[in-house]
């Protein structure tokens with residue numbers, strides 16, 4: 001296959017995606033990253049959007065094999081933030097000029113419909129921020145209630161598009177259900193995000209190509225591709241991490257295929273490589289998602305160990321990111337960073353919701 005032609009092709013087939021994911025020479029991989037960066041600039045511009053994460057609870061009813069928050073991990077100290085702590089943290093984030101708040105937790109039903117709705121409504125009253133929910137698979141009525149309360153986006157990663165592997169990793173859940181939830185969320189007006197983990201046990205490059213194609217089929221607004229990192233006290237604690245290179249290639253190919261979606265340079269990537277965020281931003285990414293969960297909770301949100309920037313204070317984190325982003329000629333956005341698929345009129349309407 002002619003690499004130059006492929007990198008400029010609009011509609012890549014599965015075979016072509018696999019070919020790009022298998023590129024092996026430094027020179028070819030560098031062409032891929034450069035082209036992804038060009039497409040990112042055409043589709044997203046040079047602004048980098050920050051999404052401020054608050055990990056509101058590390059309780060979880062699920063038992064995903066790769067995750068340190070799984071309910072069978074009895075060694076993890078558990079916490080729930082109070083609504084007042086969550087709302088105060090959201091204000092701190094917006095005071096730093098960051099206008100997306102991500103409320104993230106395991107599947108924790110103590111944070112029930114009303115409590116989450118109260119938190120969403122309160123944050124909306126007190127800040128101009130967009131709210132992304134990342135609370136796992138919840139009830140369809142809950143999604144509806146939270147949308148009415150003011151939530152804007154929902155992040156629900158599919159992790160793998162291979163239904164057999166999905167069943168192995170998630171003994172209580174099915175891929176088809178996850179896809180149904182994502183489609184429902186989109187139907188009722190959420191901007192939706194999903195994505196996979198790169199380097200999961202037994203995963204193949206063919207599976208990753210299917211992940212990218214599933215993201216296209218779902219018409220996502222955000223797609224996240226982070227490396228698998230083994231977590232202690234899980235069935236996969238002794239497995240190998242995913243690699244930085246395959247994660248970057250996945251992000252770059254995803255940028256070519258998905259074009260006008262938000263793609264984050266993940267904290268997991270920065271955990272495996274101190275320059276991971278910059279490498280991600282140079283390979284198709286346009287989003288960074290810093291963690292503003294207050295201490296001591298942040299240390300206890302151990303999806304995987306030794307996450308980058310575990311002890312940074314909010315102001316230091318914001319300044320450090322600004323330096324990194326400006327060092328590559330980019331700038332931090334001061335907008336909410338809504339879906340790139342919305343028309344200008346729709347963006348204005350979203351902003352005033």
Ligand code: SF4
Pocket residue numbers: 060061062063064067068069070071105106107136
């Ligand atoms: S991946 Fe999510 S749903 Fe699965 S155990 Fe971890 S926090 Fe729970």
